[in-house]
Amino acid sequence: MSKQTLIPVGPYHPLQEEPELFKLYCEGEIVKDVKWETGYNHRGIEKLSEKKSYDEVFFLVERICGICSTSHPFAFANSLEEIGNIEITMRAKYIRSIIGELERIHSHLLWVGLAGHFLGYNTVFMWAWKYREPVLDLFEMISGNRNSYAMFQIGGVRRDIENAKIPAIQKVLALVKKKTDLLVGAVMDDPVIHARTKGVGILTREDILNFAAVGPTARASGVDIDVRRDDPYAAYPLVNWKVICAQAGDVFAKAEVRLLEMYESISIIEQCLEGLKKEKEGEINVKVRHIPEGYGTGRAEAPRGEVFHFVVSDGSNSPARHKIKAPSYSNIATFKKSCIGQSISDATISLAAVDPCYCCTERLAVALDRNSGKRIMNAKEIIEHSAMLTRKLLQHE
């Protein structure tokens, strides 16, 4: 029997008709209102955390999000080490920052690919995801896994990055730097991309402050905040790097910030690798026997912005309360400002520009007629609609 077998495999969002996460209420082509429905991925993690020992919680929190998997253990470790006044070794600081920055690189590459997909630039999508692979391979070499690296533990890190591995890492960084040059050239100078992203999805400085948005979303609107510099942790105060900002607040500015940040990440990692060579191999954690009573706030700059953990300890081996804030929680709400008044195609790229975390956007968007409530377009159709607009612009080139 010859049977054609069709199996859905990636891109990242398998597009389905139901349920809708973002409901775009439209009059004709224009988005008049946006409603965000959530709860599909609510797993009760904060409550689960209370049932687990501190060591186990690290494995729990790194599974909050597949893309910014490291930022949660990073912030959690910072909060515990604050409660216990624990100082980690220099080697551990370098390793933590290396992992954090490698994650930023692969996350931004993923975003560039997705943005390309939403615009109908599938070559950009393929490129970005292809050059993500060497980074994921690096993670596998360092930690044994492509995501959820289990590198963090209280008092340091669980695995060393042996000096023998450093040349392999440097080789991948050189490759990524070259490919980023290509991507930057392709994206930043392309007139069609300019047409699709400049002036689109604008968030003003006032919007950012009103929503208390964070990360590249904030920096693209001229709000100069970055936890790595403002409240330094791990190896960030030990190396030279700069915070990337833009002023326009549109989709283009957000892309620009993410692309240029990748160069800074590469530089941070290179400097940390040099730092590693000076520290004794194997000194990667300090013994922690007990977390005293008290509370601690820990934060980290994830690819999407500030991750914040608040832990209340009652002196036992489990958190008494563990509050987690992901950056997307602060950033997604900005859709109220960035999407309303835009065309449907522009609304999709505006939503994507905030880089909402996968956990929040399994099923992206649907367009509904404002008056009748009837569905005009499903998620796939919205993306196709957006791609069509790009093709039209390309024809006029």
Place this chain on the structure above:
Amino acid sequence: MLLVGSVRHADVLLVNGSINKKDKPRLLEIYQQAPKPVLVVAIGACGCTGGIFAEGNTFAGPVDKIIPVDAYIPGCPPKPEAILAGVVKLLGKN
């Protein structure tokens, strides 16, 4: 392996992630919409058993409590090679 936009064109349903109470009716709906016969693959620790989230207060899975499952691919997350190998093995049997 091709992506399909609608479950009505699918021969295989890959279900990953843990299923919470809000997801459950959607999963059932999708399964009902799929033309039979359809093969269901539970992917990852979450799909197979609920994994680390099984004790959560919104957990409604694992997948095989909601719809029949033909193959399980464990891992957290399973590597791409594991997913491909599992699907190939399943198709080989059918």
Place this chain on the structure above:
Amino acid sequence: MMVTDELKKTFGEKILDTVRKTDRRISLLIDPGALIPMAGHLVNEMGFRFIIASALHTKRGFEIFYHFSSDQTGLILNLLVILDKDKPEIESLTNMFEATNWIEREMHELFGINFLNHPNLDQLLSEGNWAKGVYPYRKTFKSNGEAEA
């Protein structure tokens, strides 16, 4: 510390206790009635950013930590309020800024805390996940004050 000095000058007796863990981690226990003016002062006059709010249910009642960041200095300033264990309610901050909208809804859903005058206290996470009127993050306390497992 300059920040706490300025706050003490303006809000004096509304600050019930100060805990300074380090120069960058300070918590103030405040009168719930002072939340709105203090939050407004921090954000509008002193350039702080609202990070998030953490609610917890303890034998003291319902406690909410409002976390604020001074990005220029790296300071995290927590404003702590303790609300009545039988009727936990406090004025919503959302009429002042958007940033608190969702977290107040979430705290309402999980703990049953009422945020007075919130523009839309609709469910955020729970529809279908648990029943109305059930507040899954509430704890029950034994007569000696200990939380039940």
